[in-house]
Amino acid sequence: MILAGIILAEAATLDGKYAAQSQNYGAEARGGMSRADVILSDTEIDYSWGLGFDILVALTQEGYDQNIAEVKPEGIVLVDSDLVQRTLFSKIISLPFRQIAKDLSEERAINMAALGAIAAFCPYVSRESIATIITKRLPSSRVDINLRAFDQCMQSAQIPKLEFSDNKEKFEI
Helix, strand or coil: CHHHHHHHHHHHHHCCCEEEEEEEECCCCCCCCEEEEEEEECCCCCCCCCCCEEEEEECCHHHHHHHHHHEEEEEEEEEECCCCCCCCCCCEEEECHHHHHHHCCCHHHHHHHHHHHHHHHCCCCCHHHHHHHHHHHCCHHHHHHHHHHHHHHHHHCHHHHHHHCCCCCEEEC
């Protein structure tokens, strides 16, 4: 999710928003716990550490368990339907991020699938700006498949979006 956080922050700046992004890795070199925090705002950000999430994306049960307490009461939690089974939150959206990536024969596209779901709920970033940054950041041989994962999840998340949409000055992910 680190690259997804970077892409989200860069895309927001293309759309004229302010963005702050931070990341934290576990001790493992790859495949371990990692976290990317992104703050997006219409106004200058004076404190770059999130004070609660509007959206939490959990691709593992461990990620969910470690971060659920930081979600605002009105926040939304997006989880991988195969990898996160125990959830106790009122606004949970479960999508098959990993399965979508597998179906595209690119398991690493799980992050762009999750980014698509984030984009469906985030009023600060356009699909066009995210696609521009994905194209810029990823190897050309991986752009199409990652955009397909992104678009598939963005579209899948549109139905629950109608129930949860909210307009805010600041958005923390």
